[in-house]
Amino acid sequence: MKFVIIGGDAAGMSAASRAKRRSPELDVVVFEQTLDVSYSACGMPYNLADPTKEMDDLIVRPARVFREKQNIDLRTGHRVDSIRRQEKEVIGSTLNGETFSVPYDKLLIATGASPIRPQVEGINLPGVMCLKLLDDGRRIKKYIQENRVTKVVIIGMGYIALEMSEALRARNIQVAMVKPRPTLLPWMHSDLSEVVRQELLSNGVELYPGHSIKAIETGGSGLRVVCDDVVLDGQMVLVAVGVKPNSELAEEAGLELGPSKAIAVDRRLQTSDPDIYSAGDCADAFHVVTGQRTWVPLALRANRAGWAVADNVLGKNVELEGIVGTAVFKAFDLQVARTGLNVKQAQEAGFEPAEIVIKSRSRAHAHPGSTTIMVNMVGDKKSGKLLGVQMVGKEGVAHRINAAAVTLHARMTVEEFSQCDLAYAPPFSPVWDPLLTAANQLLKRL
Amino acid sequence: MKFVIIGGDAAGMSAASRAKRRSPELDVVVFEQTLDVSYSACGMPYNLADPTKEMDDLIVRPARVFREKQNIDLRTGHRVDSIRRQEKEVIGSTLNGETFSVPYDKLLIATGASPIRPQVEGINLPGVMCLKLLDDGRRIKKYIQENRVTKVVIIGMGYIALEMSEALRARNIQVAMVKPRPTLLPWMHSDLSEVVRQELLSNGVELYPGHSIKAIETGGSGLRVVCDDVVLDGQMVLVAVGVKPNSELAEEAGLELGPSKAIAVDRRLQTSDPDIYSAGDCADAFHVVTGQRTWVPLALRANRAGWAVADNVLGKNVELEGIVGTAVFKAFDLQVARTGLNVKQAQEAGFEPAEIVIKSRSRAHAHPGSTTIMVNMVGDKKSGKLLGVQMVGKEGVAHRINAAAVTLHARMTVEEFSQCDLAYAPPFSPVWDPLLTAANQLLKRL
Numbered sequence: 103m104k105f106v107i108i109g110g111d112a113a114g115m116s117a118a119s120r121a122k123r124r125s126p127e128l129d130v131v132v133f134e135q136t137l138d139v140s141y142s143a144c145g146m147p148y149n150l151a152d153p154t155k156e157m158d159d160l161i162v163r164p165a166r167v168f169r170e171k172q173n174i175d176l177r178t179g180h181r182v183d184s185i186r187r188q189e190k191e192v193i194g195s196t197l198n199g200e201t202f203s204v205p206y207d208k209l210l211i212a213t214g215a216s217p218i219r220p221q222v223e224g225i226n227l228p229g230v231m232c233l234k235l236l237d238d239g240r241r242i243k244k245y246i247q248e249n250r251v252t253k254v255v256i257i258g259m260g261y262i263a264l265e266m267s268e269a270l271r272a273r274n275i276q277v278a279m280v281k282p283r284p285t286l287l288p289w290m291h292s293d294l295s296e297v298v299r300q301e302l303l304s305n306g307v308e309l310y311p312g313h314s315i316k317a318i319e320t321g322g323s324g325l326r327v328v329c330d331d332v333v334l335d336g337q338m339v340l341v342a343v344g345v346k347p348n349s350e351l352a353e354e355a356g357l358e359l360g361p362s363k364a365i366a367v368d369r370r371l372q373t374s375d376p377d378i379y380s381a382g383d384c385a386d387a388f389h390v391v392t393g394q395r396t397w398v399p400l401a402l403r404a405n406r407a408g409w410a411v412a413d414n415v416l417g418k419n420v421e422l423e424g425i426v427g428t429a430v431f432k433a434f435d436l437q438v439a440r441t442g443l444n445v446k447q448a449q450e451a452g453f454e455p456a457e458i459v460i461k462s463r464s465r466a467h468a469h470p471g472s473t474t475i476m477v478n479m480v481g482d483k484k485s486g487k488l489l490g491v492q493m494v495g496k497e498g499v500a501h502r503i504n505a506a507a508v509t510l511h512a513r514m515t516v517e518e519f520s521q522c523d524l525a526y527a528p529p530f531s532p533v534w535d536p537l538l539t540a541a542n543q544l545l546k547r548l
Numbered sequence: 549m550k551f552v553i554i555g556g557d558a559a560g561m562s563a564a565s566r567a568k569r570r571s572p573e574l575d576v577v578v579f580e581q582t583l584d585v586s587y588s589a590c591g592m593p594y595n596l597a598d599p600t601k602e603m604d605d606l607i608v609r610p611a612r613v614f615r616e617k618q619n620i621d622l623r624t625g626h627r628v629d630s631i632r633r634q635e636k637e638v639i640g641s642t643l644n645g646e647t648f649s650v651p652y653d654k655l656l657i658a659t660g661a662s663p664i665r666p667q668v669e670g671i672n673l674p675g676v677m678c679l680k681l682l683d684d685g686r687r688i689k690k691y692i693q694e695n696r697v698t699k700v701v702i703i704g705m706g707y708i709a710l711e712m713s714e715a716l717r718a719r720n721i722q723v724a725m726v727k728p729r730p731t732l733l734p735w736m737h738s739d740l741s742e743v744v745r746q747e748l749l750s751n752g753v754e755l756y757p758g759h760s761i762k763a764i765e766t767g768g769s770g771l772r773v774v775c776d777d778v779v780l781d782g783q784m785v786l787v788a789v790g791v792k793p794n795s796e797l798a799e800e801a802g803l804e805l806g807p808s809k810a811i812a813v814d815r816r817l818q819t820s821d822p823d824i825y826s827a828g829d830c831a832d833a834f835h836v837v838t839g840q841r842t843w844v845p846l847a848l849r850a851n852r853a854g855w856a857v858a859d860n861v862l863g864k865n866v867e868l869e870g871i872v873g874t875a876v877f878k879a880f881d882l883q884v885a886r887t888g889l890n891v892k893q894a895q896e897a898g899f900e901p902a903e904i905v906i907k908s909r910s911r912a913h914a915h916p917g918s919t920t921i922m923v924n925m926v927g928d929k930k931s932g933k934l935l936g937v938q939m940v941g942k943e944g945v946a947h948r949i950n951a952a953a954v955t956l957h958a959r960m961t962v963e964e965f966s967q968c969d970l971a972y973a974p975p976f977s978p979v980w981d982p983l984l985t986a987a988n989q990l991l992k993r994l
Contacts, residue, residue, distance in 0.1 A: 529774050
């Protein structure tokens with residue numbers, strides 16, 4: 103049997119490795135359009151923060167290891183241009199213009215996602231960069247070095263934008279962030295996003311929310327981002343306004359698409375064609391809290407889905423339950439985490455949500471070094487169930503969110519969660535964990 | 549209605565405060581034999597580490613606030629000597645020798661636990677100390693100061709002993725720890741307890757496990773702990789070999805006792821006498837994993853049980869599910885955490901356990917500052933359920949354990965847990981959280 107994989111990052115290489123490990127005689131071919139496979143894309147901001155580090159440090163496993171040790175037919179620089187479902191083959195072209203066609207028995211589309219490039223004049227000027235591929239990281243690193251960049255304008259204020267603002271400030275580069283929408287993190291409770299805003303400001307990041315971008319021009323110290331009422335200049339412009347799934351191949355092949363035009367897959371990761379699977383940032387998932395399809399491109403899901411595809415290709419019947427939308431990021435000294443739904447999402451999904459915001463402490467009464475933790479917790483008045491949690495604080499946030507994530511997977515009520523026996527010791531928590539305090543308070547509103 | 553409470557620490561004062569808050573006309577009387585109420589006993593080692601701090605910083609709410617603001621009839625220096633269940637009254641005596649008798653409609657026994665003092669010659673010599681009450685903390689602090697203590701022998705190697713070793717080393721005091729049993733933390737997987745052992749040794753703590761204590765004598769630099777084959781000397785001896793529930797009052801009143809002679813209570817915290825409740829370190833609890841009664845004296849349970857008693861006294865029918873045995877402590881730069889059962893406990897409870905030990909990292913591939921996290925995970929071959937987790941590492945352990953604790957409360961299988969959508973960002977975790985890696989590995993053995 104021939105198992106063909108389009109895309110050689112998290113989902114694709116996880117599937118290839120697992121399939122080959124479980125069934126060494128299986129013929130596994132991977133087509134990757136770039137020259138890089140299996141790297142930690144999420145690590146790029148942190149790598150960029152340190153000029154002494156090589157971007158290639160982020161390569162988890164080089165191509166030759168997959169080829170030589172794992173006996174995977176990995177073809178880098180190979181772009182797949184179309185899928186012929188009738189003929190069960192893929193057609194593509196190499197970097198040096200040769201074409202190829204390869205038949206498959208089972209196909210995995212793991213083409214990932216691409217940065218959205220807004221339709222703005224000057225978006226293609228030199229010095230206007232995106233951060234998605236390892237090559238983007240290399241380019242940015244080189245550009246900062248060669249142009250002695252001292253000021254960067256970031257368009258967008260999402261996770262990557264925020265992580266990049268920290269990375270650039272660590273190199274003492276001035277940062278101005280701008281976006282059309284008026285609020286910093288619109289999905290976040292305003293009390294919590296205000297804490298993030300203050301953290302950015304106190305670290306010297308200039309924030310310009312609510313400014314439409316008219317054009318990017320050359321001029322000033324190199325480039326100018328022209329908005330309706332402000333002009334921001336720097337030697338580099340980083341565009342980080344979000345990503346979109348790379349689902350064109352699938353769409354052209356007539357496969358069903360789901361939310362945000364991600365490739366629709368069932369719990370077995372099968373597309374609308376039973377011989378074609380999809381996994382990673384190009385594919386959708388079921389949301390455990392809503393039961394609905396959703397698109398949340400994150401690394402853990404990509405790896406897990408890659409494994410599940412391999413298992414299913416080999417005849418095991420593996421179903422993935424789905425995601426609860428857990429995410430965490432660092433913003434300077436803050437840890438910011440979320441899982442599940444916010445109030446607005448809960449309303450849209452048909453729940454009758456109540457929410458609470460509490461302030462608690464990261465350590466026990468009188469323990470030195472204690473800092474504030476803020477928790478926003480959402481529950482359903484009808485069922486009593488926990489629907490979502492957001493948290494922000496300087497310590498004890500990033501891992502604490504996992505307790506709430508498990509609670510969502512277990513479909514527990516807020517009351518059941520409030521009874522959980524969580525850990526306490528003075529250096530790590532108040533006696534009542536901040537999540538328990540939030541649950542106790544939220545119970546009064548349910 | 550008259551609600552009488554014996555004991556004015558976590559459980560007792562939680563119950564008193566909540567009862568009075570919910571029903572201001574309720575007559576609430578609290579008898580506390582010491583002069584201190586509502587203090588953070590767990591904070592004492594950290595307070596002792598800092599000679600500039602007052603021990604009284606640990607008082608969360610002083611007696612006068614309970615009396616004046618909350619209108620609770622709080623009588624400190626009042627020891628209850630017996631409970632007359634027929635007459636529904638308590639009899640006691642004050643510090644200055646007066647006797648009292650007070651009737652009750654509902655009674656809460658929240659007498660806590662006491663340090664075990666081994667029957668060893670010299671155990672009552674001056675300079676041989678225990679750490680349980682706030683007054684113990686004050687006495688130890690004063691003793692260290694006045695006697696310019698430079699070397700301490702700690703008998704015992706449990707949580708408090710370990711926390712005290714760190715506190716004393718922080719003051720540059722030499723520490724030798726000794727106990728009869730041969731292993732450092734017998735409940736812990738030996739691969740993990742070895743990490744703790746190395747941490748203690750590398751911080752200059754001398755360890756003498758497997759040494760029976762024959763006597764404590766005066767001599768040497770002040771005191772000498774004489775074992776069969778070694779003599780340890782110091783100016784102070786700290787006895788920290790564990791605690792026992794203060795259940796004598798209950799036993800003499802004919803109430804049923806449970807494991808470790810703790811007072812047996814049902815899920816409503818009622819003892820075998822329906823008008824008498826018990827909560828806190830003197831009472832037992834149901835273990836969620838085994839369904840059996842257990843005795844684990846910890847602060848969160850005490851607070852939670854105090855609240856539940858107040859609610860039940862006021863006619864609400866509150867049942868506490870029970871505990872899963874979650875605990876965390878700090879040992880110098882290490883975080884050590886546990887929840888649920890270890891293999892031995894699982895076997896004794898009738899499960900068919902399998903276990904795994906894995907080493908993972910605290911941060912992502914190539915992220916600076918990453919350290920080792922070790923996880924021991926236990927599952928049941930028959931049901932597939934998670935039974936317990938132990939973890940040790942320099943960061944990301946104390947709060948991560950809570951995800952496993954919730955999993956135990958939810959009675960999830962290891963496979964269900966392995967599907968959970970846990971948080972990932974490079975500064976906080978590998979893509980596969982160490983707990984997920986452990987679950988994935990354990991699944992192969994179930």
